[in-house]
Amino acid sequence: MDSLLAARLQMAISLGFHMIFASLALGMPVLMLMAEGLYLRRGDPRYLELARTWAKVTAITFAIGAVSGTALSFELGLLWPRFMELAGPATGPAFTLEGFAFFTEAIFLGLYLYGWNRLSPRAHWLAGIPVALSSAASSVMVVASNAWMQNPVGVQTLLEEPHRFDPVAALFGNPAWPVMALHSTLACYAATAFMVAAVYAWAALKGYRDPMRRSALRMAMAMGTVAALLMPVTGDVSAKFVAQNQPVKLAAMEAQFETEAGAPLRIGGLPDPETGRVAYALEIPGMLSWLAYGDTGAVVEGLDRVPRDRWPNVPLTHIAFQVMVVAGILMVLVSAWYWWAVWRHERGARAGTAVRAGAAHGDATATGSGGAAGVLADRRLMRGLVAAGPLGIVALEAGWIVTEVGRQPWIIRDVMLTADAVTPAPGVVTTLVAFTLLYVLLSVTLVWLLRRIGHKDVPGETAGIHPAGAGDPAHPAGPGGPGGRRPATAEAGGAGAGGGR
């Protein structure tokens, strides 16, 4: 393996790993604040328990996001020194502001996590707000530097007359930035929401159907639905921008090998860069032209406009794009299904008849306390939510592959090739292997640790809702995350992972 490939893989693995935790660190504080806010307003202890548990998850994901982010700021210089030498001054201001946002987040997270009994309830809740805001701000700032790589505003000035380079205009006057920032930040919220929803859905399948978990699911789905509905909108704006600004990337996304008027939208398919054909694709004539330019007859530039050695990896970009779109559509559908079920159950509860969704599956608790368990007793929906859990992360990672692989072979579009940016230092393959192993180790431990976080019993909440086996210590614990653990053992998990003061 050559240095370039090894460096790209190391960067990809580091970023791919970081992104999962960074996105959770973006979404979890919002859920945590929603829960604590509801607690302050209604005084219902179940919301406090949710806030506390979610705070633990926030803490762990933030810590891992922080160390992997520190790793990335080193790796930029270690793997791509030539790039940093040129781009450091241009992207630095975004990272400087990101640094302040990150710092603010670290400070207020410390206050929030350790301040349960040191701050008044209101002050404590207020301390959480900067956490949520600054994590979003960090994301927006990191995207600003990436947007500059996609669309390097002012790079000629930087190269020729550096003393006239305007960093503020280059970063924040970049039209690529708001479009990308909005879409990717929403993706982080969606990723968190669907993961959390899946954890509670799994717990519901295991028999944990108390009102607390029902509220938890509802909050997660509220966030997930808003994000999922906005994503196609921002995605469309993004794609239109890419069409204008990075036609080669659009061509790779859509496997558009030849420039043509009235280009079709290809759904699915396996592009072959050698022959320029796309096998197994469903084509909708004129649709791509319409999506990109609002006119079914518009000319869409193909990959033939650039030399072969300036193509990105077409199959990877195209497939990743398809995966992202499908995941996005599925999230919208699952959200609709969920709210429809909620509406049905609430109507049923008002009419005084429990919806017998679970009864068909022989679940006694569903009929007995259908009103309290609500949608949690709907096993088919719960299975759907569990299956949808990874969709947000899948969409996030796939979208990032589209953005980054679609830009290749340029590290700064039309300015610097990735191959010219890589470090001359030997040993990249070794560090790639070592860091891959390190991240595997961290992932395994994290999953193990998150499984140990569980809810404590909220008085008067859980009785009669657990399945018959709930009191049995041999009953298998739920698989993971908040809600996954049986209440009886939740003490150990809660005390262990901390924050439960």
Add this chain to the structure above:
Amino acid sequence: MPETVVAVVLMLALTAYAVLGGADFGGGVWDLLARGPRAEAQRQAIARAMGPVWEANHVWLIFALVLLFTAFPRAYSSLGVALFVPFHLVLAGIVLRGAAFVFRAPAATAAGPQRAWASVFGAASTITPFLLGATLAAVSSGGIRVAPDGSVSTNALHAWFSPFSLLVGALAVALFAYLAAVYLAVETRGALQEDFRRRALGAGIAVAVLAGALLPLAPRTAPHLWELVSERGRVLVATGAALALLSGWLVWRRYFLLARVTAVAEVVVLLWGWALGQWPYLIYPDVTVFNAAAPDPILRFALWATPAGLLILIPSLWLLFAVFKGENPQAGEPPGALDPRTNPARPGAGIAAGSPAAGAATAGQPTAGPVRGDGGGRGRPAGPAGPRPLGQDGGPDGARGT
């Protein structure tokens, strides 16, 4: 001129990292070396002291890195090439240490992987500052050369396997361990405090021995640095040495709070003595603050952004330290909450420092009912104000809130 100011800001960030992050590394060293009947209590005291602040303490490094590549991109890229291997090791250390701090959390109650992570935490806390110290020495001693065309060559033996680099690395570990032990002596009582006092004295002796060994080496290995330090930084280095002695004496006489102040001053003064000797080189002898500086508009941006950012950060940091480092444990404090600094001189000071919140939290308890009480029940240390029953309230709580 703006590059000089940015370099000073960069140095300030490094100083904050050395004083705050350094003490965190030192905490890890003592975690690794925890011995005796109170080993577990020592670990818990360390975890408690670090818990709420350690994330913030380590952001200084990111801040310094970002400033370096924004303002001195050429230095950053040259260091990336020259220090590819040691920086990757530093990186692995930082990642493992941060992850381990979270993973090992319930160490007191669980066996298996968590104990393993506890050792990882200690080991990474020792190795990382060693490597940071050694690379700092490599950067100063002329082992890294940057040609005018930007190509970088390193003499690994000369740069970071030299006795000079190894000694500076060890000195960094010893200094941080000293800082941590002095901090912890302030934040503990009774037998535990004596433990940390002994550790502080041991680390202080190590610092003195290593510094003594460096003195004859420096003129030969880093003549440039030595010359300049002895020329411009003489007063600073001498002050640093005097502060070190004073701080050691204060530890000996158990004036821990004063010892803490002088220990911090010692690190600050030594660091600035080094910086003065190093000036204006970022990588001796080819890269200077001037020839590596980014274009003026970038430097000006960094200079404007810094005070603007500090306007948010300083009050936030003040709040963080005020809430967690200035409270009387009698003021209704939860067990896991770190930093049990009983200050007999200031009864009730906790409420003032912790803002009205501390009182309000108690007032809020009834509404919160049994759930908020989960901290309350076990929360208030029932013991007297004096020696805090560490072993008792520790348990899993040392790790809580991570």
